[in-house]
Amino acid sequence: MTEDWQNGGFGIYIHWPFCLSKCPYCDFNSHVRNTIDHSVWKTALLYELQHAATLTPGRTVQSIYFGGGTPSLMEPDTINAIINEITKLWHIGNNVEITLEANPTSVEATKFSNFKAAGVNRVSMGVQALNDIDLKRLGRLHTAKEAMQAFDIAHKNFERISFDLIYARQDQTLDSWVSELKFALTQAADHLSLYQLTIENGTRFGELYDLGNLKGLPDDNLAADMYATTQEICADAGLNAYEISNYAKEGAESRHNMIYWRYGDYIGIGPGAHGRITLDGKKQATITPSLPEAWLQRVQSNGHSLQLNEIISKPEQAEEYLMMSLRLSEGTSLSRFQSLYSAPMNQIKINALVEQKLLTCTNDTLIATKAGRMILNAILKELLT
Secondary structure: OOOHHHHOOEEEEEEEOEEOOOOOOOOOOOEEOOOOOHHHHHHHHHHHHHHHHHHOOOOEEEEEEEEEOOHHHOOHHHHHHHHHHHHHHOEEEEEEEEEEEEOOOHHHHOOHHHHHHHOOOEEEEEEEOOOHHHHHHOOOOOOHHHHHHHHHHHHHHOOEEEEEEEEOOOOOOHHHHHHHHHHHHOOOOOEEEEEEOOOOOOOHHHHHHHOOOOOOOOOHHHHHHHHHHHHHHHHHOOOEEEEOOEEEOOOOOOHHHHHHHOOOEEEEEOOOOOEEEEEOOEEEEEEOOOOHHHHHHHHHHHOOOOEEEEEOOHHHHHHHHHHHHOOEOOOEEHHHHHHHHOOOOOHHHHHHHHHOOOEEEEOOEEEEOHHHHOOHHHHHHHHHO
């Protein structure tokens, strides 16, 4: 019997929680530590994997993703040990994607060849900006020149390269973003993640914003123009907007992120990593302690830190599936939603949104239009209430 998660596949996420510094916009689970015992951390991550395998025996892994934090600060030996352990514990797909997030500092880029030798076949670089003034504002430790040098090293080692940029930054004009994006597209990456700067609570930017001291942010109209222009420029360059903030050449979509967006199952390994795994036909959320020291202590005491947090009801699964899949250009399967929800989606609401040209509905598929993508949260609220 086919289970719902098989529509999305199965992946493994490894979280490395450490960074050299905390970026002012970042609300991820990242921490700065003066010293790290890499041997101890390697052992703990392997223990966690071994426990996770007892929960999901016999599955085929389609993607392994090293995220953070800054996983390019990991020792290549740790990466190699983790990949080898995964190949022992699960079946591995023929075209398994193994991604490592990396900062394009000169020191980290010199490790690319070792990461490739360890088994990594895709690198995702956190560039964020291509001028030194904005890089400094964003708290990045690399320069624009180092980013260019890192691109060159990455091209020598990996066939698949992605990098991130943030737009709608302080004092950024539409023209300057257009120039920056067009230059980025000359760097021959097959995948770009292009995110609008958001001010998150609990970050340094959040504190400054609340005090009225974060100046020069674009208004909503300019930010919307930047988003629309981004869509056009990437399309002209042959990178499809397969997800709201992600653009790729055909076949170069992030397979790992597609598991999330297609609402598959995934194991989350490491501090603060969460997961979704189906056990005995029931989808369960997994969590781990966020503080690195607490996570490590839990693993050393219990052999693992994974907690089965809650069983996700079928209606909740349907809602999560809709929220994830409607971000994709391929859209949402209405029959899959109905099988989870045990009732069809409200056709009257769908028809109204189609009439407003915010959605298209063809046969079994619901897709957000370009206009709809810009107000997706409002569309989801309308469909789910």
